[in-house]
Amino acid sequence: MRLVINLRRYAQTLWYLRPIQIFYRVLNLFPKKVNLILNKVPTSNTFSEVSWFSFNKTSSFDGNNFFFLNKKKQFNHNIWTEKHDYLWSYNLHYLDFLNDLDLIDKKNYVSSWINNTNFASGVAYEPYPTSLRIVNLIKWRITESANDLVINKSIFMQSRWLYKNIEWHLLANHLFANFKALAFAGYYFNDKESHKWLKFAKKNIIKQIHQQILPDGGHCELSPMYHNIILQDLIDLYLLNNRSLVNRDKNFENTLREAIEKMLFWSESICHQDQDIPFFNDSCLGISPKASELKKFISTIFKLKKFKNKDVNFFKHSGYISVIKNSYKALLDVGEVGFSHNPG
Numbered sequence: 001m002r003l004v005i006n007l008r009r010y011a012q013t014l015w016y017l018r019p020i021q022i023f024y025r026v027l028n029l030f031p032k033k034v035n036l037i038l039n040k041v042p043t044s045n046t047f048s049e050v051s052w053f054s055f056n057k058t059s060s061f062d063g064n065n066f067f068f069l070n071k072k073k074q075f076n077h078n079i080w081t082e083k084h085d086y087l088w089s090y091n092l093h094y095l096d097f098l099n100d101l102d103l104i105d106k107k108n109y110v111s112s113w114i115n116n117t118n119f120a121s122g123v124a125y126e127p128y129p130t131s132l133r134i135v136n137l138i139k140w141r142i143t144e145s146a147n148d149l150v151i152n153k154s155i156f157m158q159s160r161w162l163y164k165n166i167e168w169h170l171l172a173n174h175l176f177a178n179f180k181a182l183a184f185a186g187y188y189f190n191d192k193e194s195h196k197w198l199k200f201a202k203k204n205i206i207k208q209i210h211q212q213i214l215p216d217g218g219h220c221e222l223s224p225m226y227h228n229i230i231l232q233d234l235i236d237l238y239l240l241n242n243r244s245l246v247n248r249d250k251n252f253e254n255t256l257r258e259a260i261e262k263m264l265f266w267s268e269s270i271c272h273q274d275q276d277i278p279f280f281n282d283s284c285l286g287i288s289p290k291a292s293e294l295k296k297f298i299s300t301i302f303k304l305k306k307f308k309n310k311d312v313n314f315f316k317h318s319g320y321i322s323v324i325k326n327s328y329k330a331l332l333d334v335g336e337v338g339f340s341h342n343p344g
Contacts, residue, residue, distance in 0.1 A: 016340045016341050017341050018171070018341050020168055020171075021168070021169050021170070021171065021341060023168075024168040024169040025169045028169060032164045032165065033164075034119075034160060034161050034164045034165075035160070036119065036157065036161075038153055038156060038157060038160075041149050041152050041153045041156060042152075042156060042189045042190060042191035042193070042194060043189070043190050043191070044141070044147055044152060044188055044189055044190065045187065045188060045189070045190050045244065045245070045246045045247065046245045046246065047142050047240075047243045047244055047245060048243045048245060049243070050142060050143070050239055050240075050243040052099060052139050052143065052236065052239065053232060053235055053236070053239075053289070053293075053294070053297045054099050054100075055289040055290075055293055060097075060100075061075075061096075061097040061100070063075075063104070066079070066091075066092060068087075068088050068091040068092065069085070069087060069088055069091065071085070071088055075109075077112050077115075077116055078116065079092070080092070080093070080112070080113055080116045080117050080121070080124065081116055081117065081121060086123065089123040089124075089129075090123065090126075090128070090129050093113075093117075093123060093124045093129040093130075093133060094129055094132040094133055094136060095109075095110070095113065095132075095133045095136045095137065096132075096136060097109070098110070098136045098137065098139065098140040099136060099139055099140065106140065107148070107151070110137070110151060111150070111151075114150065114151070114154045119161060125158075125161065127162055127165045127166065127167045127174070127178055128167065128174050128177060128178075130158055130161070130162050130165075130181070131162060131174075131177040131178050131180065131181035132177060132181070133158065134155060134158055134159055134162065134181040134184060134185060135180060135181050135184050135236065137151065137154075137155050138155060138184045138185065138188045139184075139236075141155070141188070142188070142243075152189075155185065155188070156185070156189060156194075159181065159182060159185035159189075159194070159197060160193070162178060162181055162182060163182060163197055163200075166178050166179075170342060171339070171341065171342055172212065172220065172221055172339055172342040173212075173219075173221060173226050173229065173230060175204075175208065176205070176208050176212060176230060176233060177233070179201045179204045179205045179208065180201070180205070180233050180236065180237060182197045182198070182200065182201040183197075183198060183201035183202060183205060183237060183240070184236075184240060185197050185198075186198025186199070186200075186201055186202075186247075187240050187241070187244050187246075187247050190246065198247065202249070202252055205237065206252070206255055209234075209255060209256075209259050212230070213230075213259050213262065213263060214315075214317040214318050215317050216262075216266065216315040216316060216317040216318055217262035217263050217264075217265055217266035217315070217318075218263075218266050218270075218315055218317060218318025218320065219263070219318075220338065220339050221281070221282075221338045221339055221342070221343075222280070222281050222318055222319065222320075222333075222335055222336070222337075222338040223280065223281040223282045223283050223338070224267070224270055224271070224277035224278055224280055224281070224283045224288075225277055225282065225283035225284065225287055225288045226282070226283075226288070227263065227266065227267060227270075227288075228267055228277065228288035228289055228290075228291070228294065229287070229288045230263070231260065231263045231264065231267060231294060232288070232289060232294065234256050234259055234260050234263065235260060235294070235297065235298060235301075237256055238253060238256040238257060238260065238301065239301065241253050241256070242301070257302060260298060261304060261305050261307075264291065264294060264295060264298065264304070265307045266315060266318070266320075267291040267294065268291045268292075268295065269313045269315070269320075269322045270315070270320050270322055270331060271290070271291050271331075272329070272331070273329055275290040275291055275292040275293075276290055277290075278331045278333075280320075280331075280333045281333070281337075281338060311323065311324050311325065312324075318335055319333060319334050319335015319336060320332065320333055320334070320335060321334060
């Protein structure tokens with residue numbers, strides 16, 4: 001009986017997966033060859049002054065303790081390899097603290113991470129935390145305007161590894177994070193390999209914008225939280241391209257800008273009157289920024305297109321309705337579960 005139930009469950013799962021997901025789930029069973037030898041660290045490109053968007057996450061690091069998901073653990077050099085809850089480990093290896101301007105001596109913690117992890121470290125080098133970490137490291141390096149060969153070598157090798165371990169089996173927001181990281185590495189480094197990453201990433205980011213951003217501006221996973229995370233990703237990419245003194249691409253910039261404006265309007269409409277997100281589809285507070293925070297920051301980069309405010313907004317492609325009457329606001333989710341092949 002249990003065998004029948006399990007077979008039925010597998011059949012129901014496979015039915016909704018796309019062929020590319022099944023193909024890569026099988027392919028991922030076999031180890032990939034990645035050249036882990038780097039004789040010379042490529043030079044890094046230059047950027048004009050840039051201030052990255054940041055907001056106060058509920059997850060934090062105060063220089064002594066990491067605090068994620070309501071659990072606090074004291075920093076020591078072994079923390080990177082100790083066994084933690086899976087999601088807690090993910091948060092740890094993002095190295096989000098690099099964009100906390102109040103934290104001092106960031107290099108000490110980055111060096112600790114580099115010296116105590118390797119490509120066999122499990123969670124540390126899974127594609128998603130690797131993607132977020134690459135972006136955080138490069139943002140920090142650009143802001144500091146300083147080159148460090150050891151850190152740059154680590155970033156380059158992580159990017160090389162990621163290029164061979166794209167999450168095609170998952171698609172959706174994980175895939176977008178992979179391409180964003182490779183774009184950051186492609187803009188940051190200046191050699192043939194990084195040029196290949198940049199070309200590959202930009203082509204796929206444009207493709208994912210068309211696939212993941214619905215005509216009404218909503219994100220395909222139909223989660224207000226992930227929607228704002230992807231919107232922040234687009235803002236980061238816009239800034240990186242705009243501030244690049246070597247690789248600025250105005251056509252790419254225009255594509256990003258159009259997507260940002262559409263997504264911002266959706267985000268502003270589908271939020272409570274305190275500007276925080278509703279708890280639809282895997283959403284919670286403190287993980288993604290508010291629409292008002294995003295709008296304020298975007299307005300410092302470019303002049304936003306004005307959208308006509310309505311008392312009733314029906315986003316038919318994402319299945320959300322916003323109704324405003326006097327001092328009341330109603331938010332309704334009347335859509336599908338989301339991506340049927342990845343219903344996060």
